Each structure stands twice: as C-alpha cells, then as structure tokens.
Amino acid sequence: xxxxxxxxxxxxxxxxxxxxxxxxxxxxxxxxxxxxxxxxxxxxxxxxxxxxxxxxxxxxxxxxxxxxxxxxxxxxxxxxxxxxxxxxxx
Numbered sequence: 001x002x003x004x005x006x007x008x009x010x011x012x013x014x015x016x017x018x019x020x021x022x023x024x025x026x027x028x029x030x031x032x033x034x035x036x037x038x039x040x041x042x043x044x045x046x047x048x049x050x051x052x053x054x055x056x057x058x059x060x061x062x063x064x065x066x067x068x069x070x071x072x073x074x075x076x077x078x079x080x081x082x083x084x085x086x087x088x089x090x
Contacts (some may be wrong), residue, residue: 026061
C-alpha cells in the first residue's frame with residue numbers, strides 16, 4: 001500500500017514537469033462582422049459537427065455573447081428545416 005502511494009507521487013511529479021502547450025489567442029469572428037443569422041445557414045453549418053452537434057466555445061473561438069446568439073440561431077434554423085437536427089449515418 002505504501003509503495004502504491006509512492007508511485008502516485010512520482011506520476012504526479014512527472015506530469016507537473018511536462019511542458020504545457022502554448023495557446024494562441026483566438027478572435028471572435030462575429031465581433032468583427034455582423035452577428036449570426038438563421039438565414040445564413042451555410043455559415044451556421046460551419047459551427048456544427050458532422051453529426052449535427054453545436055461546436056463549443058473552446059473549439060470555435062467565439063466569445064460567450066456571440067456563442068449564445070449562435071446557439072439560438074442554429075436552433076431557429078433547425079426548427080425551420082434549414083439545418084438538420086441529426087445527420088443520418090450508414
């Protein structure tokens with residue numbers, strides 16, 4: 001049991017010494033341009049995965065204000081059948 005604790009400590013020490021990846025700053029696309037609209041479904045489809053899920057803020061690089069607007073507009077476009085809810089596979 002004591003040997004097990006020693007191994008855990010060694011693992012955490014080696015993990016803490018690992019170099020971290022450098023994050024480059026991402027800029028919100030919609031802060032520079034017009035906010036998203038459900039009418040531009042081609043642009044909205046860029047922020048969904050191939051399965052139809054909405055991409056998160058960390059992957060898309062959009063600020064929180066425009067991420068909320070984007071989510072609302074994607075849901076509106078889905079309701080009007082401009083975007084699919086789920087993509088059929090197989």
